[in-house]
Amino acid sequence: MIATLRWIVFAIAAIALNFPVLVTLSTSFKSARELSGNPGLWVQAPTLENYLTVFHVSDRLNIFLYLFNSLAVALMGTVLAVMLALPAAYAIARGKFGERTLLPFIVNLRAVPLIIFAIPLYMMFQWLALLDTRLGLGLILTIVNLPLALVILVNAIRDLPAELDEAALMDGASRTQILLRVVTPLCRPAIVTSLIFGFITAWNEFLFGLMLTTSKAVPVTVGASFFFAASGGGVQWGVASAVMIVGALPPMLLGLVMYRQISGSMTAGAVKG
DSSP states (O other), X not given: OXXXXXXXXXXXXXXXXXXXXXHHHHHHTSOXXXXXXXXXXXXXXXXXHHHHHHHXXXXXXXXXXXXXXXXXXXXXXXXXXXXXHHHHHHHHHHHOTTTTTHHHHHHHHHHSOGGGGHHHHHHHXXXXXXXXXXXXXXXXXXXXXXXXXXXXXXXXXXXXXXXXXXXXXXXXXXXXXXXXXXXXXXXXXXXXHHHHHHXXXXXXXXXXXXXXXXXXXXXXXHHGGGGXXXXXXXXXXXXXXXXXXXXXXXXXXXXXXXXXXHHHHHHTTSSOO
């Protein structure tokens, strides 16, 4: 009986928390005619018309280009952030370099509203000819992802016994070799977690995509807004819902597939014997 009640409470909570997603999903399968008479959650006559509109490539709208741009810049911003954060985290965790100054500064910098950097970044990117380029957006996303990756990796390296480094040093290994051959394999769960969180953050980034791109490097978060009036005559709610579902699927699927990896890494080292 108690187990049944738990499942009922869990189901109610899951529906309540995901109600906006469920409404968007049901709306994406409704025709414009049904939406005008049936705004509820239930779909009377499901249709793929909205998705066909989203995947129809035209000179003005290209969902495949937007998805590719998001994938490219998200991978770039995630991988580069982890590559930069890993040696920095090792220096902080083992050498205590910048532990009291650099680390708090970088972490607190992420709490600052990103809009503050809008004007100087735009001017700098204009001067460097990086506006509307995947490289430019990927570099910005690297900076956005760096603080979280650094915190995760610093904590992971701190949990590793320092005796491993000492043993490797006695065997003649350099600090670089220790980082690559000892620390990195042991920190693989934390690295994967940093990559997952970084990818999701980069994929969902809207501000810099809106500010720094116009046509060639537009990510799906910005490109999705172009579909809201794809057929003319005001907001096309069915098409808008369909493109939002398409744009949200990659990070949602990644989070579901890698859930055990994320939860295992975040709880590792929480209890020590």
